[in-house]
Amino acid sequence: MADFLHTFVTGSLDLLVRVFVIVVPIMVVLELFEGSRPFSALLRAWSRLVGPLGLTQETASPTLIGFLFGLAYGGGVIIRDTERHGLGRRQVFLMSVFLSMVHAIVEDGLVLVAVGASALWVFGFRTVWAIAVTAVLGAAATAFARRRRPS
């Protein structure tokens, strides 16, 4: 029991410190750059890129953060944006599907490449896979919504 408590306390503190030192800088950087000229260019490129998947410009920040740093951090930005200006349920669903398939390429991806996984597969194939799964589940969700609410 003492061992268990020790693991829980040290593990929790570790988790809290990690989340803190990542989330606070992310939010500051987003605040500084959102609305700037390079960010607007990114938003335009983003909507062109993910438009076919049914994602809109407002999904750019959460998806970018989740893709680079991790699902929990992308989730944090989703929560922030939902509280700030509201995000459609469909947008949150599509983002969550995409990020479930590919996230944290900076940290997790590099760790696995460091122990011998192929970078091409870990980054390239996984991203292609994520796009395919998002497209399929997006279409499935549309069909499902139509069946429940026939127009």
Added chain:
Amino acid sequence: MAESALVDPSSPNLPPIDAPPPDAPPPDGPPTPWATVRRDVHVGVRSGLHTFWILARAMIPAYLLALILKELGVIDWLAHVAGPVTSLLGLPGDAAVPLALAYILNLYAAVGAMQALSLSAQQITVLALAILIGHNLIVEGAVLRRTGMNALFFTALRVVAGLSCAAAANLIMNAV
């Protein structure tokens, strides 16, 4: 600086705005760039602390649950159950151990267990795909739930689609 896009006065979690609103310039000229940066940093820190608090409240109970599941032997059981699945991925039966560790605990536990196995380059890549998509399921599921999504659905999605991705990669690599 399009502050109007950032500052929605109706939003509940924003701090009081100490700089004047962009559409009403102060009597002594527009805000200096330094004032804008200071305001952005202030809003960012507030927003970061708020998000940190939300994430912490979701993650810590989930982490406790993951540790309890580990104590109850769920990882060993999962590794046992996942044994047959590994052959579909062209992996040895032992590879179920890192898989189970990834699902319940995290990526680092899984990578540690992977090191103990002797795997080919292709097997490392295949196993990497499965655990990169599905890991830390309980803690990250708690965060997804907080965004309003169904955590169970996304947990199942990450396991099933992660294993499918790994299987697809293995088939393609075998073919070429």
